[in-house]
Structures are given as C-alpha cells and as structure tokens.
Amino acid sequence: MTQGQVYSPLSLHTQGLAVGRGETMLAHGLALDVAGGSGLLLRGPNGAGKSTLLLTLAGLLAPIEGTVTIEGHDPDDGPALHYCGHRNAVRARMTVRQTLGFWAALNGHTGLAADAALDRVGLGKTAKLDAGYLSAGQQRRLVLARLLVSRRPLWLLDEPSAALDADGRVLLADLLSAHLAEGGLAVIATHDDIAVSSLTTLQLGATP
Incomplete structure (x- = not known):
C-alpha cells in the first residue's frame, strides 16, 4: 500500500458485459477497468441503462452477457461494496x-x-x-x-447528488475524494457534475 492508502489494492473489471431488464438489452459490449484510487461517472439519458449497470455490478441483477470481476478483494475483509440506489x-x-x-x-x-x-x-x-x-x-x-x-472499498452510487444543495454537493465531492485517496473506488450514475479530478466518464446511449 502507498502512504495514505487504507484499502488493499482492488480493481473492478467487466468483459463483454451486456445489461438489461428481462429480455430488453440496455447496454452491451461494456469493458470497464476501474482501479483503486479512481472512479467512473456513468452518464446518459433516462433509460440508457445507468441504474441497471450499477445493479448488475452490485450483483443484484444478472448480466445478459459477459462477466463482472472484482480483483484483489479478500473475502475475510468483509463485503467489497456499498450499493446506494436512487431511493433513500x-x-x-x-x-x-x-x-x-x-x-x-x-x-x-x-x-x-x-x-x-x-x-x-x-x-x-x-x-x-x-x-x-x-x-x-x-x-x-x-x-x-x-x-x-x-467501510467498504467499492462504492456504487445512483444519483448521489439528487436533492443536494451546493454545500451538499461539495460534501459529496469531499467524501469521494477522501475515499479515493484511501485506495477506494467508485462507480456513480449521475446527471450532475462532481468536482473530483480522478473521475472519468462513460457515456451510455439510449436504446433506440
């Protein structure tokens, strides 16, 4: 571990991932690589599959195709992830x-x-x-x-800034920055900007 890192090195990977509800495919061919200390913003219009992808990464929905792997996690350390949906x-x-x-x-x-x-x-x-x-x-x-x-290293957050005021959005950014600095990782579905430099963006397109 590097100085300031709390979590063991961890990474999230998907290969050939397709997600959807029932027989309706919302996104496919997803190859994600999210390492500890970094995060991914999921963007796209309503119905593009952002929430469905989070649920699939959390293991709450089965993928239509492909795999989801969390590498480097020791089960003896407890569960790897937090999933926080858009409902409170x-x-x-x-x-x-x-x-x-x-x-x-x-x-x-x-x-x-x-x-x-x-x-x-x-x-x-x-x-x-x-x-x-x-x-x-x-x-x-x-x-x-x-x-x-x-404490869990992987945060899967669905619209975490919803209803937050300006101070609340600053708080969210601060919490995310601290979590990533400790070697955690995050995948976040959002329509809002989140002021954290180590977040990259994945744009999901709506199903025709």
Missing part, C-alpha cells in the same frame, strides 16, 4: 441515529461511530429527530453517512 430507504418513524445504527448493524460497524458520521455529513443536530422530518436533501446526506459507518 429511510423509515420515517425511526430517528436519524436509529436509522444509521440499523444500517451499521446490517453492514458492520467498521467505520465511524454513528454520531461522528452524522456530524461529518452535517446532520449532528438532527440525530434525535424522526427521519421522516428530514428534507429530501437531508435524507440524501443520511444515505452518505451509511458509507462512513461501514
């Missing part, structure tokens, strides 16, 4: 702290303590509120806190 998965009648505690218990307490993670994403003062009282942007910040309480 927040239970309205659980407090903010309870919500984050639930996710930490499910994914493993391997990162920041819940209160420290909430402070990091600007939600420290909301910890005792029911999560249903949070604005859409605050709920998105709560999703980002999930990434901090359970």
Whole structure:
C-alpha cells in the first residue's frame, strides 16, 4: 500500500458485459477497468441503462452477457461494496441515529461511530429527530453517512447528488475524494457534475 492508502489494492473489471431488464438489452459490449484510487461517472439519458449497470455490478441483477470481476478483494475483509440506489430507504418513524445504527448493524460497524458520521455529513443536530422530518436533501446526506459507518472499498452510487444543495454537493465531492485517496473506488450514475479530478466518464446511449 502507498502512504495514505487504507484499502488493499482492488480493481473492478467487466468483459463483454451486456445489461438489461428481462429480455430488453440496455447496454452491451461494456469493458470497464476501474482501479483503486479512481472512479467512473456513468452518464446518459433516462433509460440508457445507468441504474441497471450499477445493479448488475452490485450483483443484484444478472448480466445478459459477459462477466463482472472484482480483483484483489479478500473475502475475510468483509463485503467489497456499498450499493446506494436512487431511493433513500429511510423509515420515517425511526430517528436519524436509529436509522444509521440499523444500517451499521446490517453492514458492520467498521467505520465511524454513528454520531461522528452524522456530524461529518452535517446532520449532528438532527440525530434525535424522526427521519421522516428530514428534507429530501437531508435524507440524501443520511444515505452518505451509511458509507462512513461501514467501510467498504467499492462504492456504487445512483444519483448521489439528487436533492443536494451546493454545500451538499461539495460534501459529496469531499467524501469521494477522501475515499479515493484511501485506495477506494467508485462507480456513480449521475446527471450532475462532481468536482473530483480522478473521475472519468462513460457515456451510455439510449436504446433506440
């Protein structure tokens, strides 16, 4: 490992990957190579297959063709990835702290303590509120806190900047920069610009 690197060297590869829903193919011939310390932005119009590709990389959808490989991951280190979809998965009648505690218990307490993670994403003062009282942007910040309480090297994020204000987008960029600096990697579906220099772009085209 290099100085400042936390994660073991890890890389994500796909070969001849085709993804879709049912018999409908949305993208094909995908050859991705994402190394630790770098990230990939997925861009394209609605229906181009960005979310479907993320779900396939996460193992939640089977590929139509091709393979997905995560190289360098030791299963003894725990799961390799976080998948955060475009829905926030927040239970309205659980407090903010309870919500984050639930996710930490499910994914493993391997990162920041819940209160420290909430402070990091600007939600420290909301910890005792029911999560249903949070604005859409605050709920998105709560999703980002999930990434901090359970350390995993690969982040698969679907529209992570949705509903975030300008400060929230700066926060997202800071969290991504820190994650990549530690040797993590990320694949992000987004329509927004994210100010992180080590992100490259893959443009997906809509199915005719």
